Amino acid sequence: MNDALEVTLRSVGVLAAFLVLPLLVGQAEHKVMAHMQGRLGPMYAGGFHGWAQLVADGVKFVQKEDITPTAADRRVFRFAPAVALVPSLVALAVIPLTPSVVAADVPASALFVLAVTAVGILGTLMAGWASANKYSLLGAMRAAAQLLSYELPLVLAVASVCLAAGSLSLGGIAAAWSPWWLLWQAPGAVVFLIAAVAELQRPPFDMPVADAEIVFGAYTEYTGLRFAFFLLSEYAGIVVMALLFSVLYLGGWQGPFADQLGWVWTVLKGLVIALLIIWMRVAWPRLREDQLQHLAWLVLVPLALAQLALTGVWVVVAA
Amino acid sequence: MSEPTRRPDGRQKSGGAIPGLLKGLATTAKTLGRPSHTAEYPDAPPHLPPRSRGVIALTEENCTSCMLCARECPDWCIYIDSHKETIPSPTPGGRERQRNVLDRFAIDFSLCMYCGICIEVCPFDALHWSPEFEYSELDIRDLLHEKGRLGQWMATVPPPAALDPGSAEAGEIAAANKPARVPRAAAAPATSRPAAASRVARERPARPEAPGNIPPDSVSTEPLPTAQNPPTTGSPGTKSEEGEA
Numbered sequence: 073m074n075d076a077l078e079v080t081l082r083s084v085g086v087l088a089a090f091l092v093l094p095l096l097v098g099q100a101e102h103k104v105m106a107h108m109q110g111r112l113g114p115m116y117a118g119g120f121h122g123w124a125q126l127v128a129d130g131v132k133f134v135q136k137e138d139i140t141p142t143a144a145d146r147r148v149f150r151f152a153p154a155v156a157l158v159p160s161l162v163a164l165a166v167i168p169l170t171p172s173v174v175a176a177d178v179p180a181s182a183l184f185v186l187a188v189t190a191v192g193i194l195g196t197l198m199a200g201w202a203s204a205n206k207y208s209l210l211g212a213m214r215a216a217a218q219l220l221s222y223e224l225p226l227v228l229a230v231a232s233v234c235l236a237a238g239s240l241s242l243g244g245i246a247a248a249w250s251p252w253w254l255l256w257q258a259p260g261a262v263v264f265l266i267a268a269v270a271e272l273q274r275p276p277f278d279m280p281v282a283d284a285e286i287v288f289g290a291y292t293e294y295t296g297l298r299f300a301f302f303l304l305s306e307y308a309g310i311v312v313m314a315l316l317f318s319v320l321y322l323g324g325w326q327g328p329f330a331d332q333l334g335w336v337w338t339v340l341k342g343l344v345i346a347l348l349i350i351w352m353r354v355a356w357p358r359l360r361e362d363q364l365q366h367l368a369w370l371v372l373v374p375l376a377l378a379q380l381a382l383t384g385v386w387v388v389v390a391a
Numbered sequence: 392m393s394e395p396t397r398r399p400d401g402r403q404k405s406g407g408a409i410p411g412l413l414k415g416l417a418t419t420a421k422t423l424g425r426p427s428h429t430a431e432y433p434d435a436p437p438h439l440p441p442r443s444r445g446v447i448a449l450t451e452e453n454c455t456s457c458m459l460c461a462r463e464c465p466d467w468c469i470y471i472d473s474h475k476e477t478i479p480s481p482t483p484g485g486r487e488r489q490r491n492v493l494d495r496f497a498i499d500f501s502l503c504m505y506c507g508i509c510i511e512v513c514p515f516d517a518l519h520w521s522p523e524f525e526y527s528e529l530d531i532r533d534l535l536h537e538k539g540r541l542g543q544w545m546a547t548v549p550p551p552a553a554l555d556p557g558s559a560e561a562g563e564i565a566a567a568n569k570p571a572r573v574p575r576a577a578a579a580p581a582t583s584r585p586a587a588a589s590r591v592a593r594e595r596p597a598r599p600e601a602p603g604n605i606p607p608d609s610v611s612t613e614p615l616p617t618a619q620n621p622p623t624t625g626s627p628g629t630k631s632e633e634g635e636a
Contacts, residue, residue, distance in 0.1 A: 104423065106427070107422070107423045108420070108422050108423045109419075109422065110422050110425070110426050110427050110428045110429075111428070111429050112427050112429040112431070164631065304490055336462040351416060351419065351420075352416075354419045355412070355415035355416045355418070355419045356412060356415055
């Protein structure tokens with residue numbers, strides 16, 4: 073009985089974070105992007121500077137008709153948004169805000185997070201294939217190619233951190249973190265950040281949803297709530313990747329008054345990274361498909377391997 | 392084969408990309424710090440130049456139903472209906488005169504392309520640009536505005552620009568400042584006076600009657616006023632015409 077209550081409470085906590093943080097990031101994107109472009113962004117919804125814009129968007133999405141194309145593979149088409157959305161939720165459950173504030177303390181949580189987020193690709197691929205639309209298919213193929221290419225540098229960068237900490241657990245990594253890592257793991261951090269943005273298919277890596285070329289990629293045929301789920305999964309992905317970066321490279325809860333304010337530090341660092349991801353979207357143009365692959369295989373993978381070698385040598389020498 | 396040629400290109404690009412990427416970040420960050428350019432229109436009125444071409448206003452009194460505007464309109468969006476009224480001669484045996492009376496003046500703003508040709512061609516200054524622009528409707532048919540509505544917009548028309556220093560006086564002012572003309576009606580026989588007086592006053596408001604110095608015999612002579620006021624007279628709106636004359 074007690075166990076059941078605890079599981080429920082933890083699940084509700086994760087679900088609340090999952091529903092609040094992506095909206096926070098989305099609203100920040102609305103306003104920050106607008107002001108970076110000399111605009112005001114949403115100003116009406118909710119009264120004060122359009123704070124409820126995303127709530128209003130959600131209400132609008134719920135009201136819209138849920139269309140399934142006649143030629144679509146119905147069950148796969150309707151199931152795809154869930155496949156894209158749930159991995160972010162599961163990943164959020166194992167990311168520690170402090171050593172104690174974590175919904176599910178998994179031993180090899182770094183590995184678990186990587187494995188789970190990789191499942192999200194399947195949702196995009198399913199959506200693109202089941203839509204029976206050439207743009208959707210093109211988008212899905214681009215997404216698959218991009219996500220497979222960037223999965224490798226992402227995993228290598230995380231491997232380097234795990235090696236440095238001597239732990240596969242996110243909590244263990246953050247506990248072993250020291251400010252010296254900011255320099256030592258810097259190349260890996262850059263690789264992780266770039267690969268994370270590419271995994272999220274965010275600009276400048278939004279070739280799979282390039283609206284000028286293939287409408288909206290794999291999500292072209294989606295409407296209403298299912299479309300909103302894809303959008304939500306993108307923003308939930310930003311939250312997951314930003315929190316992951318904060319735990320892996322910025323020491324998570326480490327900071328002044330870490331005992332009381334540990335979770336604030338983790339979230340704060342994560343929000344700064346999320347802002348950085350938004351900033352990249354505003355400032356940079358979209359990469360071409362060949363440039364994408366070029367960057368992944370000829371720049372990021374060698375850089376991640378070099379970081380791994382550096383970390384390995386240092387760990388052996390220092391030990 | 393193509394790899395060695397491509398590689399230096401790629402390196403040059405990636406070497407040249409970093410400053411550009413940093414510049415992009417710097418530009419967006421700077422813009423973030425500056426106030427935005429957005430004008431919150433419905434909440435804050437826009438700052439329009441005073442001569443904005445918002446809507447076409449009509450001074451009904453100046454219109455002589457000459458149809459010039461309607462005929463020049465490129466998309467035929469001006470509708471004018473008028474009829475002729477016969478004015479009996481003020482004196483027995485005199486010639487009757489006719490004048491146009493405007494029944495309907497309407498502009499269909501769903502067709503209007505705001506070229507302003509009607510305003511340019513109007514010889515009587517009956518049409519004016521008004522900066523008013525908030526007259527959208529939910530139904531396109533409601534954009535056909537009649538003379539009543541067009542007249543309401545006259546209040547928003549800005550006054551004409553001041554004349555250049557040293558330029559000739561405006562026609563209306565010159566006419567108003569002219570020494571009063573000798574009224575012929577001054578010594579008219581009392582019987583014909585009441586009927587004529589009101590008409591004369593309406594015809595020539597800028598020239599008030601002043602009792603005085605005119606040979607009493609010339610009172611009832613018709614030719615003089617006719618020569619100066621051609622048959623289109625009749626409304627006080629002929630001010631500008633008189634000014635030009």
